[in-house]
Amino acid sequence: MKRIVLFLATNLAVVLVLSLVLNVLGVGRAVTGAGIDVGALLVFSVVVGFTGSIISLLVSKPMAKWSTGARVIDNPSSSTELWLVNTVRQLADRAGIGMPEVAVYDGEPNAFATGAFKNSALVAVSTGLLESMSRDEVEAVLGHEIAHVANGDMITLTLIQGVVNTFVVFMARVVGFFVDKVLLRNNGERLGIGYMVTVFVCEIVFGLLASIIVAWFSRHREFRADAGSAKLLGSPVPMQHALARLGGIPPGELPQGMNSLGISGGNTGWGALFATHPPMEQRIAALQSLQLR
Structure with missing residues (x-):
């Protein structure tokens, strides 16, 4: 604010x-x-x-979810989703911001962050990104998106x-x-x-x-x-x-x-x-x- x-x-x-x-x-x-x-x-x-x-x-946020078909992970249903949520939480804590919503959408490798407020943002990654990159690389991409949020x-x-x-x-x-x-x-x-x-x-x-x-x-x-x-x-x-x-x-x-x-x-x-x-x-x-x- x-x-x-x-x-x-x-x-x-x-x-x-x-x-x-x-x-x-x-x-x-x-x-x-x-x-x-x-x-x-x-x-x-x-x-x-x-x-x-x-x-x-x-x-x-609602427009991004609607237009990409992103599914917010409320209850992780796989080890990958659990790792994704935990990684975003750790990065958000390091950046000093509130925990964003974490979402996955079907598509080629990409990721984005959006939201009007840094303590209630959305971080979303595509299935293509998760499938084509190592976890270290995905973590770096998540860090990039968290940095966007933290920087406002x-x-x-x-x-x-x-x-x-x-x-x-x-x-x-x-x-x-x-x-x-x-x-x-x-x-x-x-x-x-x-x-x-x-x-x-x-x-x-x-x-x-x-x-x-x-x-x-x-x-x-x-x-x-x-x-x-x-x-x-x-x-x-x-x-x-x-x-x-x-x-x-x-x-x-x-x-x-x-x-x-x-x-x-x-x-x-x-x-x-x-x-x-x-x-x-x-x-x-x-x-x-x-x-x-």
Whole structure:
């Protein structure tokens, strides 16, 4: 909760700074003269920008269970399930977080963690992961997911998405007003077609640029989670082996919208700008240079 309050306070400060900058540069007066209520637009942008992201976070656990068909292990029915639950409990204790729900779902090798709160998260692994990897490697993957939870990555990524959404909504409408009222000389009380077309185009363009920012943070958090697994296990070697194994097999696909939650991924070339995961080679190299205290 403290993380959420501090982050929201920071974002509010960013919005206020944006408003001041617009006024200092004279943009605020210009858009006000064009008929824009900057304050109301900022509030509207914040509400639109954050509402969807926060709702998605709050329903992330039930949606993940439903979309993947994950079965929560309430009463372990096999030695593997018992080992899985006990391992997650041990890792959660080391990380100082509450015991997450542990689930298994049918699919190719992959794993994910989600949830709005670090003390009531969900950690799920696929049957393909359990069948294709050694227990040391699976433990490293579980450590990676527990590190995500302990770092508050799901919350932070959601709030960052909310921030960039806010800027996309705000700037698209400012440009739309400018085009409609200034360039197209629309002096009518109602906004014209120029506004609607400009906002539509700007939301696409700004949205693509914003997704690059979100993807960069997502890649950064993967490095942190890899390092977190190494610290929880006391050695980076199991995580290196797990990543090397995952790099040699096709990753299990997750439902649309959950790709950033998986253990593996990554693109090359221009696609790397939008990738939620770094290449396996970079992650392994980062672990090799990791200094554990």
